[in-house]
Amino acid sequence: MKITDSLRKQVIQRAQRRCEYCQLHQDCSVYSHEVDHLIARKHGCQTVLSNLALACLSCNRHKGADFATIDPISEVITPLFNPRRHLWSEHFMLQQAQIKGKTPIGKATVKILQFNNSRRILERQVLMAQGRYP
Template sequence: MSYVPATLRRVVTQRAGEQCEYCRFPQTASLFAFEMEHIIAEKHDGVTEAENLALSCPCCNRFKGTDLGSIDPETGQLTPFFNPRLQEWSEHFRLEGGVIVPRTPEGRVTAKILQFNLLERILEREQLISMGQ
């Protein structure tokens, strides 16, 4: 894994509004530091630059790993993950209470592989919503 300079980390963090660019969990509510996630992993020739980095919570980053996509559970087609640099979150997902509901094939594979809707993650979101975050 490449070193990400502090100036680049600040750019990515500020651009993300200090929230995970995949599940939208706020960094301020996490006990763990958020990570610089390579959207296209280095092993797939992804580079360490702002346009290939996303701020990611530890859960999303671990579940995504170096994957680029998965099989859409509805169509059976190989589908790329949601790309926070090229796509708008609200076009691919919506929040219903604490559940992140996918709207598109990219949303479905991202929600499935990054396990957005594990019970503990839903409960965390519901708690944050009830606290006004």
């Protein structure tokens, strides 16, 4: 099912125009944030508000159709952060311009979505200096 304009508007409004993964505001991004399927359609989930999140281009590209990963140490299948089920502050914290995972879910998401590659850290440093992040 296609994401309708009305659904897109509701997703953007609910997220207050911030990426629901890395918290980057739309106004601070050159590229338009995208509507992400939390659980991809190919896994049988639907295009409904409860399965959608607003994601910046970087987060959405790295996430792709993933919704879980394998913890390299425990080898346990670990879900990625789901903004409809999880609270950001319970799973992540900001340390300078780096986003650190506080839980296995947070750590898995930081890794898969590559929150802390050098370009993204630099971008956050600049925005923080301007008082525009988080």
